[in-house]
Amino acid sequence: MEYAVNHDTECKLQKSEYSFSDYFDIEELQKIQDLFSEATGVASIITEPDGTPITEPSGFCDLCNEIRRTEQGFIHCKNSDAIIGKTNEDGPILHRCYSGGLLDAGASIIVEGKHIANWLIGQVFDEDQPIEPLEAYAASIGLADEVFRRGLAKVKRMSKVQFESVSKFLFQNAQMISRYAKNNLELQRELNKRIQHEHEIEKLNLELEEKSREINKFFDISSDLFSITDIRGNFYRYNKAWKSLLGYTEEDLKEMRYQDYLHPDDLYEYYQVMKQIEESGKNIGFTPRFRHKDGSYRYLEWSCIKEGRYYYSADRDITQRMEAEAAAKETEQTLKESEERFRTIFEQYPIGIALVDTENHKINQANNKFIRIVGRGIDEINEMNWMEFTHPDDLEAEVELWDSFLGGAISSYNINKRYLRPDSGYVWANLTVSKVEADPTEGKKHILMLEDITRRKRAEEEILYYSYHDQLTGLFNRRYFEEEIQKLDKRENLPLSIIVGDVNGFKLFNDAFGHKQGDLLLKRIASIIRSECRPDDIVFRWSGDEFVILLPSTDLDETALLVDRIRENCSQVLINDVSIHISFGWDVKKDPNQSTQEVMTSAENQMYMNKVVESEGLRGSIIKTVINTLHEKSPREEKHSQRVSNISQSIGKALQLSEMELNKLKAVGLLHDIGKIGVEGSILDKAGALTQKEYDEIKKHPEIGFRILNSSEDMQELAEVTLCHHERWDGTGYPKGLRGEEIPILSRIVSIADSYDAMTSDRPYRRALSKEESINQIKKHAGSQFDARIAKIFVDAVVPELQ
Numbered sequence: 052m053e054y055a056v057n058h059d060t061e062c063k064l065q066k067s068e069y070s071f072s073d074y075f076d077i078e079e080l081q082k083i084q085d086l087f088s089e090a091t092g093v094a095s096i097i098t099e100p101d102g103t104p105i106t107e108p109s110g111f112c113d114l115c116n117e118i119r120r121t122e123q124g125f126i127h128c129k130n131s132d133a134i135i136g137k138t139n140e141d142g143p144i145l146h147r148c149y150s151g152g153l154l155d156a157g158a159s160i161i162v163e164g165k166h167i168a169n170w171l172i173g174q175v176f177d178e179d180q181p182i183e184p185l186e187a188y189a190a191s192i193g194l195a196d197e198v199f200r201r202g203l204a205k206v207k208r209m210s211k212v213q214f215e216s217v218s219k220f221l222f223q224n225a226q227m228i229s230r231y232a233k234n235n236l237e238l239q240r241e242l243n244k245r246i247q248h249e250h251e252i253e254k255l256n257l258e259l260e261e262k263s264r265e266i267n268k269f270f271d272i273s274s275d276l277f278s279i280t281d282i283r284g285n286f287y288r289y290n291k292a293w294k295s296l297l298g299y300t301e302e303d304l305k306e307m308r309y310q311d312y313l314h315p316d317d318l319y320e321y322y323q324v325m326k327q328i329e330e331s332g333k334n335i336g337f338t339p340r341f342r343h344k345d346g347s348y349r350y351l352e353w354s355c356i357k358e359g360r361y362y363y364s365a366d367r368d369i370t371q372r373m374e375a376e377a378a379a380k381e382t383e384q385t386l387k388e389s390e391e392r393f394r395t396i397f398e399q400y401p402i403g404i405a406l407v408d409t410e411n412h413k414i415n416q417a418n419n420k421f422i423r424i425v426g427r428g429i430d431e432i433n434e435m436n437w438m439e440f441t442h443p444d445d446l447e448a449e450v451e452l453w454d455s456f457l458g459g460a461i462s463s464y465n466i467n468k469r470y471l472r473p474d475s476g477y478v479w480a481n482l483t484v485s486k487v488e489a490d491p492t493e494g495k496k497h498i499l500m501l502e503d504i505t506r507r508k509r510a511e512e513e514i515l516y517y518s519y520h521d522q523l524t525g526l527f528n529r530r531y532f533e534e535e536i537q538k539l540d541k542r543e544n545l546p547l548s549i550i551v552g553d554v555n556g557f558k559l560f561n562d563a564f565g566h567k568q569g570d571l572l573l574k575r576i577a578s579i580i581r582s583e584c585r586p587d588d589i590v591f592r593w594s595g596d597e598f599v600i601l602l603p604s605t606d607l608d609e610t611a612l613l614v615d616r617i618r619e620n621c622s623q624v625l626i627n628d629v630s631i632h633i634s635f636g637w638d639v640k641k642d643p644n645q646s647t648q649e650v651m652t653s654a655e656n657q658m659y660m661n662k663v664v665e666s667e668g669l670r671g672s673i674i675k676t677v678i679n680t681l682h683e684k685s686p687r688e689e690k691h692s693q694r695v696s697n698i699s700q701s702i703g704k705a706l707q708l709s710e711m712e713l714n715k716l717k718a719v720g721l722l723h724d725i726g727k728i729g730v731e732g733s734i735l736d737k738a739g740a741l742t743q744k745e746y747d748e749i750k751k752h753p754e755i756g757f758r759i760l761n762s763s764e765d766m767q768e769l770a771e772v773t774l775c776h777h778e779r780w781d782g783t784g785y786p787k788g789l790r791g792e793e794i795p796i797l798s799r800i801v802s803i804a805d806s807y808d809a810m811t812s813d814r815p816y817r818r819a820l821s822k823e824e825s826i827n828q829i830k831k832h833a834g835s836q837f838d839a840r841i842a843k844i845f846v847d848a849v850v851p852e853l854q
Contacts, residue, residue, distance in 0.1 A: 072105070074232040075232070077105065077106065080097065080106060081106050081109075084109050084170075085109045087221075087224075089109075092110070092207040093110060093172045093173060093207060094109065094110045094111045094173055094174035095110060095170070095171070096108045096109065096111075096170075097169065098132075098171060099169075100168065102129070105168060110174075112174045112206050113202040113205055114199070114202030114205070115174045117199075117202055118150045121193060121194065123191075127149035130149055131149050131155055132155075132157075134146050135171055136157050136169040137157075137159075138159050138161070139159050140161060142219070142222055143156045143157065143221055143222040145214075145215065151185040151189065152180060152188075153176055153206070154173055154175040154177055155171065156214070156217075156221065157170065157171045157172075158218070158225035160225050160232075161229050162232045162233050162236065163233055167232075170221055170224070170228075172218065174206065175207050175208070175209055175214050176203075177210070177214070242733070273290060273292060273507070274296070275292060275507060276293055276297075276351065276366035277289065277290045277365055277366075278290070278309065278366075279363055280308075280361065280362050280364065282325075282360075283308065284309035284310045284311075285309075287361060289304060297341060298344035299344050303344070309364070312341045312342055313339050313340070313341065314341075314342065324336075324337055325355075328356070328357050329357065333356070334355065334356045336352065336354040336465070338350055338352055338353065338369065338465065339351060349368055350368070350370045351366040352367045352465075352481065353365075354366075358519075359530075363511070365507065367507070371401075379404065379500075380487075383487055383498075398419060399418075400418060403418060403422075403423070403424045403480075403500065403501035403503075404417070404418050404420070404499065405421045406496060407496065407497055407498070408494060408495075408496060409486075409494070409495035409496055409497050410494055412437065415496070417429055417432075420501075424501050424503050425472070425478070425501070426470070426472035426473055438450075439471075440470055440471045441471070442469035442470070442471060444469070445466075445469055448466060448468075452466060456497075462485065463485035464483075465481065465484075466481075467479065467482075467504065467508070468482055478503060478505050479503070479504045479508040480502060480504060480505075481501070481504050482500070482501055483499070485497060485500075518530070519531040521592040523570055524576075524577035525577065526591055527589060527591045528591065528592060529592075529593055529594070532593070535589060536601065536647055542643050545640060546641045547603055547604075547605070547639065548601075548602040548605040548610040548637060548638070548639040548640075549599065549600070549638060549647070549654045550599065550602065550610060550613070550614060550635060550654065551597065551635070551636050552598045552634065552635045552636075552658065553633065553658055553659075553662055554576065554597075554632075555632040555633065555634055556629075556762070557569065557572070559759060559762040560572060560627075560629060562759055562762075564626075564627045564629075565729065568626060568627055571626060572626050576631060576633065577592065579620045579621055579624070580600065580617055582620075583613060584602075584613070588600060588601065588605075589601045600613075605639070607637070607638075607639050611637070617633070617635075618632075621633055634658050634661040636654045636655060636659070636661060637654050637657065638651075638657065688724060688727065688735070691809070691812065692721045692724060693720075694804075694812075695720040695723060695804045695805050695808050696719075696720025697720070698804035698807060698808060698853070699719070700713055701849045701853070702803065702804060702841065702844065702845055703800060706800075712797065715768065715797060716797060718769055719772045719797060719801060720804065722760065722769060722773060723756070723772075723801050723805065724756070725755075725759055725760065726751070726752035726773070727756075728759075729751065729752065729755040730749060731748070734748055750785050751786075753773060753774050753776060753777055756773045757773055757774035760773055771798075772795055773798075774798075775787070775794050775795055775798035776798045776801045776805060778793075778798060778802070780838055780839075781834075781835045799838040802836075802837060803829065803838075803842060806829070806836075806837075807829060807845070807850075810825040810828060826846055826850060829842050829845065830842070
C-alpha cells in the first residue's frame, strides 16, 4: 500500500501532532476500502476516534440506512459505533448492533501509542440469528413492514465464525497500516535531521567564503595605499588606491619602483628607515611626500613591516591632516580674534583634537570626535594619567617619545597606539602630539590629534594572518615553513627533527564520501597533531593531505614517541566509520653543517616507503566501509546486489566460464553499485519520476565505483567491469558509450542480471513486473541493450532455474 507523509514542520513531528490524513492518500485508501467491501460483502468505513468519517461508506445496506434515518435508530447506531470504535491493541472488537442485532466489528489504528483512526465493518445478518427480534425492532422504531422486508432481503448473510475471520483479517490490515505510518514517521524525522545538518555545514562554508571575500574586498576598495614589495622596491602586489589616489595607470605602476614616487628630499630618510626595518624587523613609520602624476605632492602616513623577503606597506593620505595641523596652529594664533569660528572648526573636524596643559596633563578642550575615539569624557580623562588607558604593549614606545618631547629633543611625535576603553575593549588610533606656541603667561600647552585606524589595523592583521596560515585547518602554510626553517636552522636548536606525514587513502575517502567529509578529516588530523605537540613545535599543512612538523631540540627517540602518540589518537577517531591512518617519516639534524633539505628529503623518502606498506590494506578497509555504509543507507541495495551476484554466476556457469571468471562475477555482482555511495539517498529512494538533474547524478555511480575499486590493487580487475555495466550493445549506454564486443563480457553479464532483478523487484516508483513480463523485456531489448547471445542463454537456460 502506498502512503504519504505530511511534511508540515519538524516541530509537528517532534510533538507527535499528526492525524490519519498526514500519513495516507485518502483517495487510494478509499479504493482499498471499496474493494475490501466488495470482496467480503460487508459494509466498511474508516473514521476518526470520535466517529467523524474519514472515508466515504462502502457497501452500506439499505436497511441500515433506513434505520439510521429514524431518531431512535440513529442513536442506537451511534452507541454501537462507539463500542466497536474503542481503543484496543489486542484484536478486533465484535458487537451486535443495538439496532436489531446485526454483526459489527472495529479495529484500532494506533501510531506510537496514539489512537488516530478506526476501521469499522459490519451490517451482517448472522445465519443462525432468529429474524423475529429484528422484525420487532423495526416495528418499534416505526419502520414500514414493506421497507423492512425489501431492505432485509439485501442484507449480507454469513455465519458468525466467518464474520469473525473477516474481522481478524481487518485487524491485521489495521496493524499493518499502523506499522507503515510509524516507519514513515521515523524516516521523515531522520530525513529532516540530515537536511538540518547539511544546511548548517553549508552555512559555515558560506560564512568562511564571505570572510575571505571581505578581506580581499577591503584590500581593493580601501582608500589607503596597500602594497607588497621586495628590498629593491619592486612591486609584488598593490591595490587600486595607487591609481585612484595618485592618478597613475597600470602601465605606470609596472615600470616604476616604490621609491620612484617619493619626493627627492624624503629619499634619504626613506633609506634610513628601510635600514632600521631590515635590522630590527619592527614596524617603523614616517611621513614622506608622494608625487601625483600631475606633479603635485601628497603627504602619506607610511607604515611598513618586513616578513621574510617582502615588505608590507600601508600608506594613508594625511594631506588633509597636515593641512589641519597648519590650520590648527593658525587657529591658535587667531583664537582671540575669531573664537566662535575656531570652535566650529574644532568641533566639526573629522579627526579628534584636544588642547592639553603640558605641566599638569589636564585637557583644556577636546572636540566630540576625540571623546568618541577614546570613549571617555574630559572629566574622566582628567582624573586619570594617560598611561592608565594606554595599552600596556604600547607604553614603552610612547613613554620614550614623550620623554624626548618633554625634554625638548623633539617638538612633535606621531605614533600608532591602542587606547583602552571603559567597555574592556580597545581602539587603534594614530596619535600626533605637537607643541603649541601659546602666551607664556598661560603656561606650556600641546595639542593631541587622533585618527581612528582600527579598521585598517584589523585588516592588516587579517591579511598578514592568511598569508601564513592554511584557511581550512588554521595551521601554518608552506610559505611560512620556508621562512621558519631558516630561523630554526641554528646550533642552539639542534637536534632539529622533521616529521613528514601523508594521509593514507585520502583520495579514495574523498571519492567515496565527498569533499566536505574530506575537509572534516583534515581538520580533525590537524587538531590531533596540534594537541600532541609542544608549544615550541611548529605544525604545517604542506599540501593537500601532507603535514610537516618541526621539532627544535628533539632527538629521534622523542620524535618516534610523538609519532606513536599521534598515530594512536588518530586511529581512535572514526569519520564515516573509517579510522584515520597517516604514514609518517622522520629524520633529525645533529650536525650544524648538515643541510636541512637533506633531512627533509630523508624524512619524505621514509614516509613514502612506509606509505607503500600501509596504504593497500587501508584502501580495502575503506572499500568495505563504503559498502557497509551504502547498505545501511539503503538495505534494498544490499539484497539487490546479492541477487545480481547469484544471477551473474548462474549466467557465467551457463556460458561455461572458468572458475576464476565465476569468482569475479560473484564479487562484481556484489560491488557493481558501490558508486551509489556518492548519490543522495533521497534520489535513490525517490518514489516519483527523476528530474534530468537527478538522473544525471544517478549516471555518475559507475565512474565513482570505478575510482573507488581502482584505488585497491586487489580490486582493479573488477573496476573496469563495474565502470561498464550500464553500457549498451548499440553504443547508447554510459559512461563511455561503448558498443558490442568493446564492452567487457562480464559487464554484459552483470547488465542482464542487474536489469532482470530490477524488473522483478519492487521499487519506490513502481511495483515488480511478473517473471513473464521481465523475460519479454529482455527478449525485446536483446541486440540493442543486451548481448543477444547472452540474453538467449539467460532466458533459455538460467531463468527456468531461478527461484
